[in-house]
Amino acid sequence: MITNILKDKPTKLFVIFSCFFVANALIAECIGGKIFSLEKLLGLPVHTFTIFGQSGLSFNLTCGVLLWPLEFVMTDIVNEYYGPKAVRRISYTAVALISYAFLMFYFAIGVPPADFWIGGGVADGIPNMQDAFAGIFGQGMRIIVGSLVAFLVSQIVDVTVFHQIKKRTGEKHIWLRATGSTVISQLVDSYIVLFIAFSGKFTWQQILAIGVVNYIYKFTMAIVLTPVIYVAEKRIENYFGKETTAKMKAAAMGVSNE
Template sequence: MIHNIIKDKPTRLFIILGGFFIANAILAEVIGVKIFSLEETFGFPDATFSLLGEEGLSFDLTVGVLPWPIVFIMTDIVNEYYGVRGVRFLSVLTAGLIAFAFVVFYFSIRTAPAEWWRLSQDKNGVPDMQAAYTQILGQGMNIIVASLTAFLIGQLTDATVFRQIKKLTGEKRIWMRATVSTLFSQFVDTVVVSYIYLYFALGFSFPRVTAIAIVGYTYKFAIAILCTPFIYLIHGMIEKYLGHKQAADMKKAALELQPGTS
């Protein structure tokens, strides 16, 4: 049985795409506790500016934004060949796995540390490994509800917009349905996570949250445009792997199959 599953190209492709989708989504959640300076990373001074009355803004972003473009590329590719139901299945599965991961983090943090391990990295500038472990893996729990809500809403927005554009354009304009759907979903994702976490949970002012969201979305907008060539590259690789006839049949079925039907 397993041999037949693995030998089936569409099934194997879905597993590969789903693997990249899930892995990068979980990685983004785990590494996202770090905030980095985009300008300084590329050797430029901070671009300090004001927006909506908020001063001292710059492109300080969560490291979690780095693997997210892969998630959105995978979303569009899965939508292209497996439809909205494929995206919805992976999104719900991924959200469940992320929640499971943070439950594991929660209990792992609360295990009693061995004393020699807790002090083992003092010579490297980490005087308390348990505190460092808790800070890195535990900090993300403050944002998990906002992040998962934004993720699910953003993914469903991406899939829906992608589908509607494809219904209008057919097989043409891959760049349009991939880029526009990502821009919409990134906007929704940014707004939802920013206001749930920063405004409602942390009590930031509305102008400050809005300014931060605009800065974050500006970065995501630029990345979405830059990722467009990769959509064509991956499409070409999949077409070669599946064969043009099978690929065309899958795309037709994905477009015709309504969400909720089998």
């Protein structure tokens, strides 16, 4: 039976997408504790600006944003060929496994460390390995909860907007449903995580300003990655064949194509 399943091209591709989607989301959460300068990454001078009365702002972003755009590209592709139920299934799976991973991180932090290991990194400039380990893996619970809620809600918004646009445009204007759904869902994502994680710690003006900075990056990446959708769709159509592709797209929209 497993041989037949693995020979089925749509099933095989869905398994690959699901694994990569979950792994990508987990990695993004794990590296999200590091903040980087986008200007420095691109070799540009750092300029500060003011939004909503908040001065000194620049494009300092969490490393998680390096991977999240790929999640929304995959969401659109899965949505196109497998439908909203498939997107929700892999999204719920990702949230469940990320939650499990962070539970294990906190368990690992609480395990009593060996004495020789605590100071084992002194030669490398790490005076206390336990503190370093806890600092990397022990992100604040509000940030974790905010990130997971934002991810789940934004996925649902992305799926809904994607299908509403496709119902009105049919197979035309791939860029519109892919980019349109992403830019709307990313706006939701940007502010949900900030409000949950930093309400009471930051002022409303700070949250709004930081959200704008994050959204500018996400909006730009949604535009930049739009050609990837076209390349992926072309390769998938060649892989499935036109007949299977047509049936899958029709089924994804809840339309019989018999």
